[in-house]
Amino acid sequence: MHHRQGLVGGSDQSVRTMKISMISIDVPRPASLGLTVVTVLTSVALTACGGGGDGSSTTNSSGTSSGTSTTGVLCDYSSSVFNSSPSVNATATASWSCTTTTRALQANGLPDHAVGTFPNPGNPNTIAAQNIKLSFTASPLWTSTATSRGGPAGFTGVILNGVYIDPNTAGTCDNAGLRCDLAQGTGPWNIEALGGAFNFGTDSNNAHVQPGGIYHYHGVPEGFVTKLNKGQAMTLVGWAADGFPIYARYGYTVATDATSAVKVMRGSYRLKSTPDANRPATSLYPMGTFRQDYEYVEGYGDLDECNGRTGVTPEFPKGVYHYYATDTYPYLQRCVKGKL
Secondary structure (H helix, E strand, C coil), X not given: CCEEEEEECCCCCCCXXXXXXXXXXXXXXXXXXXXXXXXXXXXHHCCCCCCCCCCCEEECCCCCCCCCCCCCXXXXXXXXXXXCCCCCCEEEEEEEEECCCXXXXXXXXXXXXXXXXXXXXXXXXXXXXXXXXXXXXXXXXXXXXXXXXXXXXXXXXXXXXXXXXXXXXXXXXCCCCCEEECCCCCXXXXXXXXXXXXXXXXXXXXXXXXXXXXXXXXXXXXHHHHHHXXXXXXXXXXXXXXXXXXXXXXXXXXXXXXXCCEEECCCCXXXXXXCCCCCCCCCCCCCCCEHHHEEECCCCCCCCCCCEEXXXXXXXXXXXXXXXXXXXXXXXXXXXXXXC
C-alpha cells in the first residue's frame, strides 16, 4: 500500500512577485498617449482559474484506440499528513481506490507540502478544507478528440494528494489594455497566471487559492514532486479527468523505449512571431501575458496539444497515453484526449 503520513514543517515564503500588483494599479503608457491602465481585483470573487474551459472539442484523423486498464496502478494510494505551514495548520488527507471499472478519490483538498503565505497581496483567499469526492474511469479510452476542460467545463485533473490542477484563469484584458480584470473578466484577452505580467499570488508550487479556499496548481506541483523524491525519473503525480495518468517533467527520450535516457519534456507551444490583431500593446504587456500569445506547432516539442503523448512508462511498460506537467507552456494540460 502506498500510504504516507507525517508532518510537513515550515512555510514556503517564496510567493511569486510579478510586474503588476492586482490591486487598483495605474500603469503609464507612452507620454504621447497620456493613458493609464486599471487592473481590477474583486477580493471576494477572485477566481484566477478555470476561465478557459468551455467544453469545446477538436478532432484529428487518428481515430480511436482500445481502452487501457489502470486498475493495477496506485489504487491504494493514501496520505494523511499534518501540514504545519501557517497557511494550512491542518491534516491533509487523500485516499484513492479502484473497482474493475472506476477510480475514486476522497480528499480534503489540503496540500501535503509546504506552501506560501495566503492570503497575500496578489491573492486574498485563505486555504480551507474541502469535501472532494471524485470518480472516473479506470479504463480510459484514447480518442482523436481534444476536449477543453477547466472551470465550468469540469475539472482537468487532480494530483495524488487530492489537490486539483487548474491552469487557466478567469482574468482578461480589453483590446486597448486599459481595463484588466483578474476576477470574472469579460475582455477578449485571457491572462496567464504564470505569464509574469500580473500578480496572481502563486507560490513556489505554482499554486494559489480560489474563493472558497480551494488550493490548486497552475504548473508543476513542485512541493509534491520534491516530496515523492524520485529525482530525474518519470514520476506519476496524478490522474486526468479522462482517467489517463499525469507525469511530472521527465519522460523517456524515445517514447517507446524504457531503456532510453530520461529527459525534460517540452510542450509543443511557442510564442507567436507576431501579436494577434487588436491585442493590447506589447510595450505594456509582453508576449506571453495572454493565452492567445501562444500557438501549438506539432513536433515543436515532445507533446501534443493536450501536453500528452503515447509511450511506455514505469507503471505501464506496454505503453499508455499520458500527460505531463512541464516547465514550458502550457505547464499543465488544458484539454484531454480520453473519452469522457
